Amino acid sequence: MKTRPxxxxxxxxxxxxxxxxxxxxxxxxxxxxxxxxxxxxxRARLESFEALGGAVIEAEDEAAISTEALARMMAxxxxxxxxxxxxxxxxxxxxxxxxxxxxxxxxxxxxxxxGGGVRQAILPTGRKATVRLLHIPAGQAVPDHxxxxxxxxxxxxxxxxxxxxxxxxxxxxxxxxxxxHKPVAEAGEDCICLAATDAPLRFVGLMPRLLxxxxxx
Amino acid sequence: xxTSSFVPxxxxxxxxxxxxxxxxxxxxxxxxxxxxxxxxTDWSALMLAVRDGRDRAAFAALFRHFAPRLxxxxxxxxxNATKAEDCVQDVMATVWHKAAQFDPERAxxxxxxxxxxxxxxxxxxxxxxxxxxxxxxxNEEAEPDQADVYxxxxxxxxxxxxxxxxxxxxxxxxxxxxxxxxxxxxxxLETGLPLGTIKSRIRLALDRLRAKITES
Numbered sequence: 001m002k003t004r005p006x007x008x009x010x011x012x013x014x015x016x017x018x019x020x021x022x023x024x025x026x027x028x029x030x031x032x033x034x035x036x037x038x039x040x041x042x043r044a045r046l047e048s049f050e051a052l053g054g055a056v057i058e059a060e061d062e063a064a065i066s067t068e069a070l071a072r073m074m075a076x077x078x079x080x081x082x083x084x085x086x087x088x089x090x091x092x093x094x095x096x097x098x099x100x101x102x103x104x105x106x107x108x109x110x111x112x113x114x115g116g117g118v119r120q121a122i123l124p125t126g127r128k129a130t131v132r133l134l135h136i137p138a139g140q141a142v143p144d145h146x147x148x149x150x151x152x153x154x155x156x157x158x159x160x161x162x163x164x165x166x167x168x169x170x171x172x173x174x175x176x177x178x179x180x181h182k183p184v185a186e187a188g189e190d191c192i193c194l195a196a197t198d199a200p201l202r203f204v205g206l207m208p209r210l211l212x213x214x215x216x217x
Numbered sequence: 218x219x220t221s222s223f224v225p226x227x228x229x230x231x232x233x234x235x236x237x238x239x240x241x242x243x244x245x246x247x248x249x250x251x252x253x254x255x256x257x258t259d260w261s262a263l264m265l266a267v268r269d270g271r272d273r274a275a276f277a278a279l280f281r282h283f284a285p286r287l288x289x290x291x292x293x294x295x296x297n298a299t300k301a302e303d304c305v306q307d308v309m310a311t312v313w314h315k316a317a318q319f320d321p322e323r324a325x326x327x328x329x330x331x332x333x334x335x336x337x338x339x340x341x342x343x344x345x346x347x348x349x350x351x352x353x354x355x356n357e358e359a360e361p362d363q364a365d366v367y368x369x370x371x372x373x374x375x376x377x378x379x380x381x382x383x384x385x386x387x388x389x390x391x392x393x394x395x396x397x398x399x400x401x402x403x404x405x406l407e408t409g410l411p412l413g414t415i416k417s418r419i420r421l422a423l424d425r426l427r428a429k430i431t432e433s
Contacts, residue, residue, distance in 0.1 A: 050331060051327075053335065054326075054329075055380045056290065058327050063289040096351035
């Protein structure tokens, strides 16, 4: 059995349910899938929400189905399906869902400096929300920022602290507009996070705000 | 392997078999011919007959049950009738071709079918990638644990009952979340009450899954 970090900060029901329902944005979905990869408890909760989806199906009305639907279906059973051969899972230090978006392991991440020694890499997703990897040097702070929407920050390596608590590997911080926070990476180890927002961050200082359009943070 | 969940062939099955054509002979590892349980409401037994016996009659019975419900769900989620029916065909084709992945210890048939439908719907309607958790190394012991098979089906029954017992307004909130009518922030604001009721009923499922996962 894999040793897993002891995770203290988890997904909430709304995010799990929205993901189980298939309606969470791709960027948020990546954070949920990554946390679930690391957290057995949230995996079990997710599977319960999927079972609830099954119950919703069972409770559905029976829509009229065209008369030839069953015949069409049965005729299709003998048509062989060509499915892509399963990709050999390469062992990566990044959790598998993140590695799939990076297209490799940590060394494949295309970092860009955003000031204060902090680096980021925006991952390609649908536009409703954005997700990026953040590299915060040990002891460094991410510029003070508030949020208009929801921000999810999942720690992949190292740890950070803000006014609310400490967040270590696997921990997820769910921040809404009420929380203006200044995450600081713990001394000793650089902190790597996966962070998603459904609205642009609001930096408190003037300079970072001017830089915002340039860096899409 | 597939023993206790099967009951001898019942003649109620006749009408079902009309659609399915001849059932393929049982694979060698079972004694005698498998005549599947064709109690049409035992979805798990029917699904195992599809998985292990490639039983077309059992598949037709599953199609008759799930296709109209899936179509209804897909239309409420925003698909038109034609698209919904095409999607149902794709989903049920996946049920047939990927039957080997059905694990009754892990999920009830309705849960498994639901996840296939949800994934197909995302692929059809959103054209985005669909981030998925890394698959767990599941504890695949040779003999399926019948207690777990029973528990998975039982959990699903309990959830269905819990959903049915909710006041209509609350049940509708849960359904709307699955149709995509509520954002995650709206789910957080509006579904607290019904989710509380439902969660008080699914604790069993959580414990079972947690135990199952950590065994591996």
